[in-house]
Amino acid sequence: MKPYLKEHAWSIIEEGFNKTNHEISESVFSIGNGHMGQRANFEETYSGSSLQGSYMAGVYYPDKTRVGWWKNGYPEYFAKVLNATNWIGLNIVINGEPLDLHTATVKNFKRELNMKEGYLYRTFIATLSNGNELKVEATRFVSFAMKEIGAIEYLITPLNFDGTAEISSYLDGDIINSDANYDEKFWTGITQTAEGNRAEVTVKTKKLDFVYTAMKETHVYLDSKAITPRSVNTREKYAEVVFDAPLKEGVTTAIYKYAANVTNRDHQTDALTTVATDRLNAAVALGFAELKDAQKQAWAKKWQDSDIVIEGDVSAQQGIRFNIFQMNQTYTGEDARLNIGPKGFTGEKYGGSTYWDTEAYCLPFYLATADQEIPRNLLVYRHNHLEKAKENAAKLGFTKGALYPMVTMNGEESHNEWEITFEEIHRNGAIAYAIYNYVNYTGDQAYIGERGIEVLVEIARFWEERVHFVPRKGVYMMHGVTGPNEYENNVNNNWYTNRIASWTLEYTLEALAHLKASDPDRYQTWINQLNLTTDETTKWKEIIEKIYYPTVEDLGVFEQADNFLDKEIMTVDQLDDKHLPLNQNWSWDRILRSCFIKQADVLQGMYFLNHKYDLATIKRNFDFYEPMTVHESSLSPCVHAILACQLGYKEKAYEMYLRTARLDLDNYNNDTEDGCHITSMAGTWMSVVEGFGGMKVIDNQLYLNPFIPGQWTSFSFKIVFRGARLMIRVTQDNVEVTNETNVDVTVNIHNEAYPLTANSTTSVAQ
Amino acid sequence: MKPYLKEHAWSIIEEGFNKTNHEISESVFSIGNGHMGQRANFEETYSGSSLQGSYMAGVYYPDKTRVGWWKNGYPEYFAKVLNATNWIGLNIVINGEPLDLHTATVKNFKRELNMKEGYLYRTFIATLSNGNELKVEATRFVSFAMKEIGAIEYLITPLNFDGTAEISSYLDGDIINSDANYDEKFWTGITQTAEGNRAEVTVKTKKLDFVYTAMKETHVYLDSKAITPRSVNTREKYAEVVFDAPLKEGVTTAIYKYAANVTNRDHQTDALTTVATDRLNAAVALGFAELKDAQKQAWAKKWQDSDIVIEGDVSAQQGIRFNIFQMNQTYTGEDARLNIGPKGFTGEKYGGSTYWDTEAYCLPFYLATADQEIPRNLLVYRHNHLEKAKENAAKLGFTKGALYPMVTMNGEESHNEWEITFEEIHRNGAIAYAIYNYVNYTGDQAYIGERGIEVLVEIARFWEERVHFVPRKGVYMMHGVTGPNEYENNVNNNWYTNRIASWTLEYTLEALAHLKASDPDRYQTWINQLNLTTDETTKWKEIIEKIYYPTVEDLGVFEQADNFLDKEIMTVDQLDDKHLPLNQNWSWDRILRSCFIKQADVLQGMYFLNHKYDLATIKRNFDFYEPMTVHESSLSPCVHAILACQLGYKEKAYEMYLRTARLDLDNYNNDTEDGCHITSMAGTWMSVVEGFGGMKVIDNQLYLNPFIPGQWTSFSFKIVFRGARLMIRVTQDNVEVTNETNVDVTVNIHNEAYPLTANSTTSVAQ
Incomplete structure (x- = not known):
């Protein structure tokens, strides 16, 4: 079309x-x-x-x-x-x-x-x-x-x-x-x-x-x-x-x-x-x-x-504004009972209102462009569903812990494909990660003591029971999962899932320690209420220490799941065009046993836990996995765009950005009649702000490492950070940051700190 | 009930x-x-x-x-x-x-x-x-x-x-x-x-x-x-x-x-x-x-x-006669367009008429109790569906070969669960094995040249394309299959599937060699018609040589599939009774990642290819896998009964026999109202004749290695072998074989040959 x-x-x-x-x-x-x-x-x-x-x-x-x-x-x-x-x-x-x-x-x-x-x-x-x-x-x-x-x-x-x-x-x-x-x-x-x-x-x-x-x-x-x-x-x-x-x-x-x-x-x-x-x-x-x-x-x-201005490219300008417009139409954050449906108010396909898309792809948009209460309500939504998530875990045979549903309206699971419903459990990790992401961005550490810790502990308990110890190898493993790459199903030791599970345990222990130090009374109240024992936290530490990460030593990459390297390894460019998209041309079993990846999986982990991996590791994994990735989920390109920016792969970054920037405006997947792809729109925003803008928050510090695609004259975006509203404008020559508010803030541009007083502008050469 | x-x-x-x-x-x-x-x-x-x-x-x-x-x-x-x-x-x-x-x-x-x-x-x-x-x-x-x-x-x-x-x-x-x-x-x-x-x-x-x-x-x-x-x-x-x-x-x-x-x-x-x-x-x-x-x-x-007489146990007598009665009511073999539906004429559930049950469990009954044309018609049925099976393979993206459907009426696939329809492809091996089984039992080698070779070559071609070479390990592997144990789905290198695939290639090459030697003209006609090249047969030999068989070296057992030994290994008797049957008490993912086995898998291979494995190997595998097997398919116990008989595990053999002997009469699975379990009835017959009777045909010789459960006074069964009808009666003391026909035949009882002239009886001490 x-x-x-x-x-x-x-x-x-x-x-x-x-x-x-x-x-x-x-x-x-x-x-x-x-x-x-x-x-x-x-x-x-x-x-x-x-x-x-x-x-x-x-x-x-x-x-x-x-x-x-x-x-x-x-x-x-x-x-x-x-x-x-x-x-x-x-x-x-x-x-x-x-x-x-x-x-x-x-x-x-x-x-x-x-x-x-x-x-x-x-x-x-x-x-x-x-x-x-x-x-x-x-x-x-x-x-x-x-x-x-x-x-x-x-x-x-x-x-x-x-x-x-x-x-x-x-x-x-x-x-x-x-x-x-x-x-x-x-x-x-x-x-x-x-x-x-x-x-x-x-x-x-x-x-x-x-x-x-x-x-x-x-x-x-x-x-x-x-x-x-x-x-x-x-x-x-x-x-x-x-x-x-x-x-x-x-x-x-x-x-x-x-x-x-x-x-x-x-x-x-x-x-x-x-x-x-x-x-x-x-x-x-x-x-x-x-x-x-x-x-x-x-x-x-x-x-x-929340505006993003792109000069020199009307098509890109229109695309990004359309995405921001739809995000704002879909979710305004005043009602913690609501969430972000995959089609928003533009159609009724897929049912449900909440997927892991919310935590993994939508939250950053609201964190950076809206009042703190709005992303916080997305967290409260999951906290309110905690009892249902515990019931869900119990229904699947767990003796404790919480498993959030794959698709839900009211906290109850709605989906019914065993390989997804029962096995795509990494969603639980994204829900824990969202708490980290929120606290990290906003600095609102109090949320942990108010609600967050309860969710973290119950998710940690789920992971504890979901892994099993393999005495023959002395490690903890996790079998029977589907990772973010839904073109593999029911695999063992999906690296991403093992990693996000172990990370959840780490973060939960950190959050407990922080709470104990900062608010001992509240800490004790939670310990009592959650009936949290040292046996449990000791077990978590043991799992962190002994969890198995499939790794391909000679290539220096993490293995997406057990036996991935036993597949016939090919790159997408070796495939004749007639095969693409795979999901329209290949039978499901052929897709599953191929090496081709629907959306970021190991790389999703590199994106979430970016601060835990050095650039060389990220590069090796990106270079290995990206060429096998067909991006047949609209949620895939943004993660690749962001990592490509980080690795200086400018053309790849721009290519990835373009894949979703106008997804619905150009009816790229021939399915816009069913409704717009609302959650992937947030991914496009991420590509611009976290990708081209290089925006990151580490240890309460805001970092910008922008680069501008050659096709653009300039781009600028707004973010809200710790009470300040900043306008960042990037041209081929400069990065210009304007503090539009009365709050002083420090911004690290290309890793150099610039204090930015109220209502001032700083300009740094690109 | x-x-x-x-x-x-x-x-x-x-x-x-x-x-x-x-x-x-x-x-x-x-x-x-x-x-x-x-x-x-x-x-x-x-x-x-x-x-x-x-x-x-x-x-x-x-x-x-x-x-x-x-x-x-x-x-x-x-x-x-x-x-x-x-x-x-x-x-x-x-x-x-x-x-x-x-x-x-x-x-x-x-x-x-x-x-x-x-x-x-x-x-x-x-x-x-x-x-x-x-x-x-x-x-x-x-x-x-x-x-x-x-x-x-x-x-x-x-x-x-x-x-x-x-x-x-x-x-x-x-x-x-x-x-x-x-x-x-x-x-x-x-x-x-x-x-x-x-x-x-x-x-x-x-x-x-x-x-x-x-x-x-x-x-x-x-x-x-x-x-x-x-x-x-x-x-x-x-x-x-x-x-x-x-x-x-x-x-x-x-x-x-x-x-x-x-x-x-x-x-x-x-x-x-x-x-x-x-x-x-x-x-x-x-x-x-x-x-x-x-x-x-x-x-x-x-x-x-086809009668079986059990003295000293009316309940067992009734059970086995009911099974024989139903088998005879369901399929009479005069019409090669018909097959044996899972419910016969007793209900309409599951649809379809043909599963791999026919080749794996029903064929032996008709081989041993009916005129040769009747089991032969079961083979002709599949030969008649060969074009549909080739279409099915093409639909799934294969460039050649045939994949027979999981469930069918007219040769077209009817089933729709991806992990079964697309992945439970070992059925193709059973269809090849049935040709071997028929020729081995009846001696009708001519069937190969008439029809069998065409089916064998097309199945061999399928396996050739379904495996892939892994250069890093120098082996051929088969990914993304479901073995006979449907309590594991989408596994890599299911031992049974790899083995039956490789065996198909071996048997196809043997059959070609035999045909070439015995009927060179017909051989050449088939080579031309099938357009069979030496490139293909060379590739088959390479696959036979280099196919990967997962093995647990220290335990001396074959590994059911990759990573099976990474599971939490338990035996059924360690499970509290409240968990059984698993399929009513556990969520599907829990079943999948457990070690528990629905029906014979590695042991199905030990049964089919019994002559290829020594008793010590069979024993190690039986001792390892049987205790993990929950037999939640009615097709499971018979294979275990037969192997248990071979291994001298008398109690286990009788226990396994009892599990299906009166399945419908006692409504054991609470589902007889939907219809009777016709195909598993043939398995019960197998338990008696091939298990207790120890009946086998190797190199055109009939072998009987009977033992009699202590609960019975005697049991006797009829078989037809190479034109002779034999009545075998086993008491606690004797094995008595009566040749009821005018054809001389030799019978090996407890591995000793006894010539049995027309209308004579031989008695051997048990």
Whole structure:
């Protein structure tokens, strides 16, 4: 498929209507505000192919598991993001002829996602089969200022006729998930009412009793004159207000639709109608223009903290801003019950909201661009799920410890592939690592004593029981795991998993020691509460000492897993192109027994524990593994880009950066119609800031080792560090760091320390 | 569950009606004749829990695959045994009250599977809620003399009333498979007719166009007086003839139902009605008594060739006869398009008809007890599927060779678990081994030149490409396989798989050499047709020489797979009972990384290639692996029983024998309601003949090394060897071999040769 979006620094723009791209655009142009989100479906009826998608954060459904062959330990349910009531719908009939872009003749079509101000705009001229030609301009957003409010402005201008538009402004709660396992509908109707300009639909999930009330008010104006509704109608899960709007050639008929979307996640169930009424009253009182202005201001603040500017490459500029925009739309960090779904609010595939992606790839973005509470809430989320993770470990036969799920909504495991669900347990390490990462970046050591230590100890206990001692060899081993490289399954002694397990034990012991020294009372309280014994900590030390790391001595590299070097070793460039991507061309067994790597595995460890390995070791491993890596996970290239930057492999770094920078904008994997790859967007941000920017925090010190790809004039990024907001601008000649705040800070640029006083700029030659 | 069946040497008997056992009995009391089969459902309506099951051999349906997560290479369809038109149904209403054992009061209930004569008999006295008490006796069989005919005698005797029975004798083709993936019905109706005493229902599968015509004729007599039908009715897929039969206290009303069951597998589609009419005419002309007598004679011949007599243990006697009975009911070997399904005609679970069970466990039974053409047809079946097996290999990315499917009906793969479908490739070795086994037993070396060599070469080619050379170690390895022990998945260098692969290459080279020497023309024709090059055969020799066999040098045992000895090594007796069976108590990952073995793996190799290993090696491996084996496959104990006999481990041998001898009769695995474990029944036969009997054929010589369990007075078995039928009787003191035929033969008893002339008996001290 050819890229069809226009390059622009601040907007995503589609010009001309091509039906085959419509579902891709529905994903790309999605809007969200952390509380809810909406695919870029048309407001008016569209009879062509479309995935109608409206999502309320944290509202999910446990769909009955579907498998070919059941394995003991599988969860019975798969928690799915719920597609919910369509609140944007406008059914428009012009002089008896429905407005439908699938059947009309369309010209001057333009769709624009304005990322700077946070709204979706669309315009077109349609000629209906009755010859009526009209221009439409539609603008909509979900509000950051009023999280439960969505607003639409829909302008119709007849170009060659007078007449009447029958406008039905509706709410439709009779929605089915595209990925329902058994084609079941997950919602039951509770109430539907319509009166005057207002309508309400309240629906409830068939399980778990989520209740969602959508209430909307619609106003229609001709030449500033309000039109009174003709009628209201309801049926189960559906309510509409119908207008007969007069149309006059050359004069604009304006429709304003405000919708309040409230759920019993946030409010008492019996108060939902009252709350929705309050919210809607407030929104209507403000009006569309003021709401839109507030949206612009909210986004200005987001961009102030998180923007990346790339000069000399509009395509790269657009790509990185799109990624930052989507990250900010998906997760705002105010609600510790929420997390970052793989598709955000742009689609419903894969279900679940939380993968290890959050800890491994998304956390750094929020650490560096948002207030400390926001990444902290990602940690609190896992702490809140600790009991479920302990239950999960018990279910799999462990006598203690916690195993966090591979995919989850509420802490319970949702996934069901044995080689992943039961074996891709390195996720537990990433959750421990996130605590380290957070404390290391923010300096908020107190979190350990507040919550972190409990998670660390339970994960450490899991690792303790998951390894086994091999008397014949005098070492601890870990069998039957799947590492980050999912193109090997059920291997023994995956180096990365052994390493992150052992590291967890090390860090837990360090954290305990630090807590004991800094807050002996709290330490003792935890020891008692966790019933932590010296037998356990002694065992951890023994495991740290005796854990087995597969190593290829003669090559000086770590071995990805036992017997990896017995494979037929080849590099990707020895493969004929017809084989790529492997996941579309090779049978699964062939992929598994090949040496080809889906995503960073040993190198993921080199990235996480970068400070533990010297450059020569990193280089040997990179040189060995990268050429075998096919990067068929969108999470792979960023790690390679960062390490390539560190090793001075400039071209490789830029190549890796490009692989995900515009993944969805260019529909690189031919699957953007299902939704955008939200978590990999954070990886692209990492490539720029930690890769090209060389940003690192070691021992409470900020380091920058930037380099700039030759293709760019300059790039600059914002980070928040210990209360200071810094703008780092890198040109081919200079690194310029501006402290935009009143807090003094020291920055190490190319390993030299520069004190940076409040509101000052330092410039260093590249 | 408690065993509830009576012990009897020749019959399976259930006394008293217990609804909770009904579905188990429906499986156990099933009847079949190789062409078709029928679960032991009641003829009259039963409103309780029941799996109605009627199966026509070779009639299957490609049900759309259902998986949780798709893997490249999975087949789109799973070929399922089709549950088909119910031809036994009699709906009986006594004075307005339906006869239904679920609601009636039942006494004197008895169900008997008469194995000696091959019929199912049932009797009971039922009291209906209207107080009417009646005695019923029902007898039915599917005929061996007329394969397409089923016949029922159903006798009703009123005990305390006169009145009328409304008897609907029906055919019902509106059947659904209990295991349909998407609750779809697989049959469409074609025609249904009813006239006079006859009715016909013709149905067609929604895919593949199998057409099945069931035609039946019903006669009802009171005191030898024929009753004329009252009416006939049809609706889609259904036809009935209804009688109003007068009932007289103490007088028997007799119903005879004859059904012809013909399909377009055997006849032209447009001739089905004609053929069914002919068959039915012939059956009706013979009448029930004569048909039943012919059945008795057919079974007498079966028992003459294949009976095993155990004296001093009725339970064991019943168990082994049940197994032999079921083997003979399931497969008669006249039709090379058929094979041996895991449930035979006793249920529809698992679909498919052919697993490696056929070659590994069933073939020896037919080799030793049936005419040579019958086991030969099992080989021809695979030869006929060779093109599909080549397609299967190509689909998985191989440039040549054949990979036979894990589960199949028509040669196409039906299974979809990547670790089995793609990796449990040792099945290919068993298919090669079956050729060796057949030629070795029968001496029919000509089969190699006729068909066998083609299969051997294509399998050898597969192995050639499936191994890879490891330059660092100078060996060939095979990665990513699942061995016979399915409690390890995706391992490297499974010893058994490497060994059977290498053995295939050895045997293929031997077979080629033999063919070249014995029939140079035919040899050259095959070389040309197969385009076999010396490059290939040279490569095979190199692989034989350099293939890697994992070995534990210090213990003197083969290692089941790479890293097996790195596991936590334990024996089953160290496990608390609460953990067993593992497959019900442990999560799948825990099973996989444990050392516990589901079924013989290294020892399967010691069994197949017994002549290649000395007793000390077999003993070391048995002593090492057997204690770790949980035998959670019903195919496991037989191999251990046979090796235990060879090693003189008498108690272990008997223990292993007992584990499957009455598997279904005692519902040992709590799953007999789904159907009987047909293929493991052949394993029990092997335990007796090859284990206790110590029967082996080496270099065209028959060897017997019998020992008798202390619990038995004697056991005797029949085998057919090179045209002679032998009866071997083993007592605590003697081995007595009787040659029942006119062919001279030599038998080696305890490794001493005894010439056995026609119709003579030799007795040797034990």
